Amino acid sequence: MSKKDIAWSDLGFGYIKTDKRYVSNFKDGKWDDGTLTDDDMIIMSECAGVLQYAQTVFEGLKAYETKDGKIVTFRPDLNADRMIDSAKRLEMPPFPKGRFIDAVKQVVDANRDYVPPYGSGATLYIRPYMFGINPVIGVKPADDYQFRIFATPVGPYFKGGAKPITVKISDFDRAAPKGTGNIKAGLNYAMSLHAIVTAHNEGFAENIYLDSATRTKIEETGGANIIFVDADGNIVIPKSDSILPSITRRSLAIVAEKYLGLKVDQREVTLSEVMSGQFKECGLCGTAAVISPVGRINDHGKEFTFEAGMESMGKVTQKLYDTLTGIQMGTIEAPEGWIYEI
Numbered sequence: 001m002s003k004k005d006i007a008w009s010d011l012g013f014g015y016i017k018t019d020k021r022y023v024s025n026f027k028d029g030k031w032d033d034g035t036l037t038d039d040d041m042i043i044m045s046e047c048a049g050v051l052q053y054a055q056t057v058f059e060g061l062k063a064y065e066t067k068d069g070k071i072v073t074f075r076p077d078l079n080a081d082r083m084i085d086s087a088k089r090l091e092m093p094p095f096p097k098g099r100f101i102d103a104v105k106q107v108v109d110a111n112r113d114y115v116p117p118y119g120s121g122a123t124l125y126i127r128p129y130m131f132g133i134n135p136v137i138g139v140k141p142a143d144d145y146q147f148r149i150f151a152t153p154v155g156p157y158f159k160g161g162a163k164p165i166t167v168k169i170s171d172f173d174r175a176a177p178k179g180t181g182n183i184k185a186g187l188n189y190a191m192s193l194h195a196i197v198t199a200h201n202e203g204f205a206e207n208i209y210l211d212s213a214t215r216t217k218i219e220e221t222g223g224a225n226i227i228f229v230d231a232d233g234n235i236v237i238p239k240s241d242s243i244l245p246s247i248t249r250r251s252l253a254i255v256a257e258k259y260l261g262l263k264v265d266q267r268e269v270t271l272s273e274v275m276s277g278q279f280k281e282c283g284l285c286g287t288a289a290v291i292s293p294v295g296r297i298n299d300h301g302k303e304f305t306f307e308a309g310m311e312s313m314g315k316v317t318q319k320l321y322d323t324l325t326g327i328q329m330g331t332i333e334a335p336e337g338w339i340y341e342i
């Protein structure tokens with residue numbers, strides 16, 4: 001085995017084609033055995049369900065090289081569970097959990113040379129997804145589906161890595177109270193594209209979406225959950241039924257309590273508490289984002305800058321970051337069942 005000749009530390013969050021991907025097809029009411037393939041192209045009907053009515057769900061997780069040279073993934077069982085929930089909500093046949101985990105392992109193992117070296121700041125991003133593939137013209141679920149996983153080496157999601165970003169309060173809504181905000185459906189991201197382009201054009205790194213019913217409560221960003229640190233140094237996590245149940249955020253809640261001895265309060269968080277300075281630190285957390293510090297929030301021209309400022313992560317955010325990434329990269333002992341060695 002020899003690593004690919006890639007400038008690992010210069011990688012951003014982009015796509016690089018790797019050697020192997022996994023594919024399994026659902027036809028006549030069942031999933032086939034699935035296989036690894038070299039073929040990165042997908043041929044489908046012009047009328048495929050995914051193309052007409054966006055019947056697609058996905059996942060995101062990472063593989064890491066640890067300090068002692070092992071390759072591991074982080075809690076893939078939770079990605080499998082969440083993809084099952086996503087599939088059910090879009091009337092798709094769930095891909096079985098055991099097979100999901102096995103397929104993740106196969107893809108990582110077949111692309112070991114693309115797993116960025118320990119300490120490079122890059123990781124191997126793994127993207128499982130599935131979609132309706134047979135022709136669908138009346139609005140109804142497809143009959144046939146394809147499940148795939150590819151992997152691609154990535155660097156930080158936000159330019160500048162750990163440097164705090166400025167985010168805006170979006171004028172657009174991401175999720176309705178009884179909509180699909182709590183699953184990982186492509187449609188949630190399609191409808192966020194105009195909002196993110198708008199935010200970028202205005203010079204912001206991301207959008208914070210509010211609850212669409214009252215537009216007073218903090219939900220999440222387009223691709224990450226949000227955490228706050230209060231004046232006592234404890235963690236406050238916005239609670240909502242219309243945000244994605246982030247695996248990073250759920251893990252951080254455990255890390256904060258069990259490793260750092262912090263209190264974790266999961267409750268509704270209002271925009272007005274945030275803008276009136278109730279919190280000292282703010283971070284965006286997710287597989288791609290890891291924990292990206294938010295330095296400043298802009299609500300229609302009114303700005304709030306967190307105590308840690310725009311130069312570096314706040315102290316508590318940094319501790320959370322170091323502990324979580326230490327667990328993922330094998331320098332800190334993980335809770336039972338979090339790390340899957342390839």
Ligand code: PLP
Nearest residue numbers: 223224225244246247248286287
């Ligand atoms: N929220 C949204 C909208 C996301 O797309 C993601 C990314 O997966 C997250 C939160 C973070 O979830 P996780 O930590 O499971 O990656």
Ligand code: COI
Nearest residue numbers: 060061223286287288289
């Ligand atoms: C992830 O963190 O895995 C995501 O899916 C977020 C996406 C916006 C890249």
